[in-house]
Amino acid sequence: MSASGEPDHSNSLPHILSSKTPFLNLKLYVVIAIVVFCILISLTMFLCIRWRRSSRKRKVKHSSGLIPLVSKEITEIKAVNRKVDCFTEDGKMEIQDPKKKGEAAAAASDDSLRSSDVSVDVQNIGWGRWYSLKELEVATRGFAEENMIGEGGYGVVYRGVLQDGSVVAVKNLLNNKDRGQAEKEFRVEVEAIGKVRHKNLVGLIGYCAEGSQRMLVYEYVNNGNLEQWLHGDVGPVSPLTWDIRMKIAIGTAKGLAYLHEGLEPKVVHRDVKSSNILLDKKWNAKVSDFGLAKLLGSESSYVTTRVMGTFGYVSPEYASTGMLNEGSDVYSFGVLLMEMITGRSPIDYSRPAGEMNLVEWFKGMVASRRGEELVDPLIEVQPSPRALKRALLVCLRCIDLDAHKRPKMGQIIHMLEADDFPFRSEHRPTRERDPVPSSGATSFEVSYPTKQGGGGNIEKPRWR
Numbered sequence: 001m002s003a004s005g006e007p008d009h010s011n012s013l014p015h016i017l018s019s020k021t022p023f024l025n026l027k028l029y030v031v032i033a034i035v036v037f038c039i040l041i042s043l044t045m046f047l048c049i050r051w052r053r054s055s056r057k058r059k060v061k062h063s064s065g066l067i068p069l070v071s072k073e074i075t076e077i078k079a080v081n082r083k084v085d086c087f088t089e090d091g092k093m094e095i096q097d098p099k100k101k102g103e104a105a106a107a108a109s110d111d112s113l114r115s116s117d118v119s120v121d122v123q124n125i126g127w128g129r130w131y132s133l134k135e136l137e138v139a140t141r142g143f144a145e146e147n148m149i150g151e152g153g154y155g156v157v158y159r160g161v162l163q164d165g166s167v168v169a170v171k172n173l174l175n176n177k178d179r180g181q182a183e184k185e186f187r188v189e190v191e192a193i194g195k196v197r198h199k200n201l202v203g204l205i206g207y208c209a210e211g212s213q214r215m216l217v218y219e220y221v222n223n224g225n226l227e228q229w230l231h232g233d234v235g236p237v238s239p240l241t242w243d244i245r246m247k248i249a250i251g252t253a254k255g256l257a258y259l260h261e262g263l264e265p266k267v268v269h270r271d272v273k274s275s276n277i278l279l280d281k282k283w284n285a286k287v288s289d290f291g292l293a294k295l296l297g298s299e300s301s302y303v304t305t306r307v308m309g310t311f312g313y314v315s316p317e318y319a320s321t322g323m324l325n326e327g328s329d330v331y332s333f334g335v336l337l338m339e340m341i342t343g344r345s346p347i348d349y350s351r352p353a354g355e356m357n358l359v360e361w362f363k364g365m366v367a368s369r370r371g372e373e374l375v376d377p378l379i380e381v382q383p384s385p386r387a388l389k390r391a392l393l394v395c396l397r398c399i400d401l402d403a404h405k406r407p408k409m410g411q412i413i414h415m416l417e418a419d420d421f422p423f424r425s426e427h428r429p430t431r432e433r434d435p436v437p438s439s440g441a442t443s444f445e446v447s448y449p450t451k452q453g454g455g456g457n458i459e460k461p462r463w464r
């Protein structure tokens with residue numbers, strides 16, 4: 001009641017609602033109506049965006065079984081001659097010194113953060129087994145140091161034993177790395193080999209994605225890696241005989257052939273090198289470490305990308321232009337084979353100037369017909385001259401400066417396996433020509449099958 005006895009309406013709701021506010025002098029109920037309207041609009045927009053996103057993800061989830069998904073960050077180029085910007089935004093090329101790989105990978109990660117949404121929707125991987133952090137902690141005994149197998153550019157790898165007794169290798173991607181990089185490596189590996197099974201590719205069996213932790217769980221390969229066997233302290237005689245080396249070479253070639261010729265889109269590994277070839281007790285080779293892999297659709301002749309890989313193994317055209325296709329892996333395989341034949345690292349600063357670069361030294365030796373001197377002195381029983389020539393020829397063809405002249409991985413398998421069939425060459429006299437070039441040129445005429453059937457591709461999984 002007011003002093004005059006009149007009822008006081010100043011505190012009543014209608015009065016408050018119709019009172020003026022400082023906001024554009026509008027009445028309170030008008031302001032409330034505007035706010036409610038704005039909230040409704042925002043809510044509707046938010047729901048629309050979420051619905052569109054989830055319907056996109058559903059499409060990805062249902063994409064077919066064995067075929068890896070095309071990575072968003074890949075620039076697909078259909079015309080070979082198209083002029084492209086082959087360098088990174090800052091104009092740098094990023095061939096890696098092995099020790100600097102982590103930094104370069106982190107840079108690539110930044111790049112991908114800019115160019116695409118790197119967040120992995122772990123609910124939508126739709127492959128493999130999900131492991132809880134707890135499970136992997138138990139398997140590796142709390143990521144104990146004695147279970148640590150090694151550390152690469154992307155994280156630390158531990159040996160683990162799961163509850164069912166199976167032995168696995170757990171790669172902890174987040175160790176000392178920023179979240180963006182871990183996400184990227186996680187996604188790349190999952191897309192590249194998550195659903196792929198091949199006896200010469202390390203099997204990715206599951207993953208852990210909890211909070212900011214990203215881990216990959218692989219089959220455990222129990223006999224170290226090729227780099228350790230080639231360059232480690234193995235005594236005066238290497239356990240890797242010539243035949244074992246050729247077995248490893250053929251196994252590696254089969255794994256790569258499957259990536260290049262057995263999958264759609266094909267996978268370019270980008271980091272073929274001895275430390276990425278894992279070995280089991282029977283010397284079966286398993287290609288590992290797909291953190292740099294790129295997917296290449298069938299209509300694309302190459303992708304352009306930051307130059308990544310490991311110093312000494314990267315093909316010259318990729319290093320100078322950033323244009324990548326499976327020919328780059330073939331070049332790296334050629335360097336790897338040279339490494340296996342000679343027991344020398346691709347770059348070895350402890351050697352005399354003319355021998356530091358394996359490829360140059362190797363070509364020079366072949367050109368001056370000193371091929372037999374190339375064989376690793378730790379190999380006790382020398383290969384037959386014919387077997388040696390064949391292997392040297394494969395090396396030279398793989399490192400042909402003209403990438404188009406390099407053989408496909410499928411052809412390389414046939415070339416390396418030809419030794420298993422000593423009489424085959426009698427039916428094909430052209431093969432008996434001395435395959436070792438006197439000029440060091442790398443474009444030899446060899447009559448191995450180049451194509452099988454139509455379509456321009458090697459018959460598919462013969463090497464599976």
Ligand SMILES: Nc1ncnc2c1ncn2[C@@H]1O[C@H](COP(=O)(O)OP(=O)(O)OP(=O)(O)O)[C@@H](O)[C@H]1O
Nearest residue numbers: 149150151152153157169218219220221225275289
């Ligand atoms: N599935 C596996 N089974 C057994 N050992 C493995 C497995 N995966 C990796 N390793 C070992 O773990 C170590 C680290 O591997 P990782 O692939 O992370 O690095 P890297 O290949 O040595 O170096 P980078 O990643 O820089 O190329 C290596 O010694 C490798 O042989």
